[in-house]
Amino acid sequence: MAQMNRKQQREAVFGLLFESDFRRDETPLEVYATWCEQNGEPEGDFIKNAFFGVCEQQDEIDAIIERHSNGWKVARLTRVSRALIRLCVYEMRSGVPAAVAINEAIELSKKYDDDKAKSFVNGVLGSIKTELENHAE
Numbered sequence: 001m002a003q004m005n006r007k008q009q010r011e012a013v014f015g016l017l018f019e020s021d022f023r024r025d026e027t028p029l030e031v032y033a034t035w036c037e038q039n040g041e042p043e044g045d046f047i048k049n050a051f052f053g054v055c056e057q058q059d060e061i062d063a064i065i066e067r068h069s070n071g072w073k074v075a076r077l078t079r080v081s082r083a084l085i086r087l088c089v090y091e092m093r094s095g096v097p098a099a100v101a102i103n104e105a106i107e108l109s110k111k112y113d114d115d116k117a118k119s120f121v122n123g124v125l126g127s128i129k130t131e132l133e134n135h136a137e
Contacts, residue, residue, distance in 0.1 A: 003043050004042065004043070004047075006046070007104065007107075009042070009044070009046045009047050009050075010050075010087070010091075010104055010108070011108060012035075012039070012042065012047050013046075013047055013050040013051050013054070013087055014083050014084060014087055014108055014112075015035075016031060016032065016035055016047070016051045017051065017054055017083035017086060017087060018079055018080065018083040019031060019035070020055070021079045021082065021083065022079070028051065028052060028055040032048065032051060032052070050087065050090060050091070050094075053090055053094065054086050054087055054090045057090060057093075058086065061086050061089045061090060061093075062074045062086070064089055064128055064131070065077075065085055065086070065089065065124065065128070067131070068124050068127040068128050068131070069124050070123075070124075078113060078114065078117060080109070080112050080113040080114075080117065081109070081113055081117050081120065081121055084105045084108050084109055084112075084113070084121055085105065085121060085124060085125060087105065088101045088102060088104070088105040088125055089125075089128055091104075092128070092129060092132055093132065098129040098132070098133070101125075102122065102125045102126070102129065105121060105125060106118060106121065106122055109121045109122075
């Protein structure tokens, strides 16, 4: 696999999370193994660490999302929005600057989600950013 920049790696993680939402009968390890067969083993650990990190922390991440999604259960979000928000929350909790993580999520939302989803995703992530900043103090 050719060297990917961080934006491309983030998009790959988003794709893995999106795909795993359809393949619930498979473990994250099986989803990742299939992806590697199709795309080659990624260079560096970002894709693997972020994908498995989101999977391992999914219950915590989903609880955070539900606190900030204005009455929407995570299950009701589109698969695209759900994968984007989960990845962004994971990144913010892992030390990626919130502005960077949110901007990247919005860019992916523009590319893959419904036009109306961008403002919803941005609002939810902005609210989560405030909570995470307040807990960090």
